[in-house]
Amino acid sequence: MTTVALDTGVGPLLRDWRERRRISQLELALRADSSARHISFIETGRSRPSEDMILRLAEHLDVPVRERNALLLTAGYAPRYAETPLGDPALGALREGLEQLLRGYEPYPAFVVDGTYTVVAANRGIAMLLEGLPEHLLAPPLNAMRITLHPEGLAPRIRNLREWRGHLLAQMERQMALARSEALRKLYDEVAAYPQPGRAAETTIARPSFALPMEIEHDGRVLSFVSSISTFNTPMDVTVAELAIETLLPADPATVKYLQSLTP
Known part of the structure; x- marks a missing residue:
């Protein structure tokens, strides 16, 4: 049976973040204690990453915490990070x-x-x-x-x-x-x-x-x-x-x- 990779789900999002950071699959795998093959399978949708793996990859890709929640939701997991209003007593x-x-x-x-x-x-x-x-x-x-x-x-x-x-x-x-x-x-x-x-001309001032x-x-x-x-x-x-x-x-x-x- 042939596995069909779909360009949907959390895999393409992780690939996009990796490409933004200009990191190869091999380099990300080494950082995350994984393998380039496993990273490839996650990005192409052939493997569903665990919650821990998503957070680990997001950490090494320096993904903002708001976007980490989005990754988890896309993969079917609950958000990990709260969004508390600044006026909240907490x-x-x-x-x-x-x-x-x-x-x-x-x-x-x-x-x-x-x-x-x-x-x-x-x-x-x-x-x-x-x-x-x-x-x-x-x-x-x-x-x-x-x-x-x-x-x-x-x-x-x-x-x-x-x-x-x-x-x-x-x-x-x-x-x-x-x-x-x-x-x-x-x-x-x-x-x-x-x-x-x-302005007729920007004033030249002695600057640090x-x-x-x-x-x-x-x-x-x-x-x-x-x-x-x-x-x-x-x-x-x-x-x-x-x-x-x-x-x-x-x-x-x-x-x-x-x-x-x-x-x-």
């Missing part, structure tokens, strides 16, 4: 820790976003940068990419908008290459299509050599920040896995002096 300690971190970073700006850049927490440094923006952009849910690149948002204030916009769009492209997200794709298409505010800064006008001066993004190690919850903490570090002494002058 995440109370996490929320408190994030709020303390954001407060402790003041007067420098810092905020927390989810997997589609919705702002779930922010400090007073961020509120300062958003002063004067139209209400329709500040209405919840606030989206970091939308408010930064919208022609009525921060975009007209950013001196090096062309460079900063390119950096943000490239960041989103890298994220989309790592995980399927229709919501993220729609957001990318939206913000990439925004008209860019006209270690990172591209965001140079933004505020209250008659130009502030300069470099961005740092942190995520949680070994998350076991979809919500936590998709949180990212972004901090804006002053990139020059003038910005440090101004922000510190705002501190009581």
Whole structure:
């Protein structure tokens, strides 16, 4: 009897993730303590992987936890990772820790976003940068990419908008290459299509050599920040896995002096 391989089920999904990561069947087999033959049989649907094998392969392919749940469901297993709302009491300690971190970073700006850049927490440094923006952009849910690149948002204030916009769009492209997200794709298409505010010429400012800064006008001066993004190690919850903490570090002494002058 001939076994017919069907291009449906979890096998093709695992193959797609392997190809995204540019890993051969043999290399994946060695990492997962399996054989290239077994990996081939799983990918072509000739062998149904166990729940443990799916999770093992997903771990070695660095599949996001949301997508690991999707793999398990496709294979007929129950999801392994919960998706707890951030407001749930079970995440109370996490929320408190994030709020303390954001407060402790003041007067420098810092905020927390989810997997589609919705702002779930922010400090007073961020509120300062958003002063004067139209209400329709500040209405919840606030989206970091939308408010930064919208022609009525921060975009007209950013001196090096062309460079900063390119950096943000490239960041989103890298994220989309790592995980399927229709919501993220729609957001990318939206913000990439925004008209860019006209400038006669982008101002040349002395910059730090270690990172591209965001140079933004505020209250008659130009502030300069470099961005740092942190995520949680070994998350076991979809919500936590998709949180990212972004901090804006002053990139020059003038910005440090101004922000510190705002501190009581």
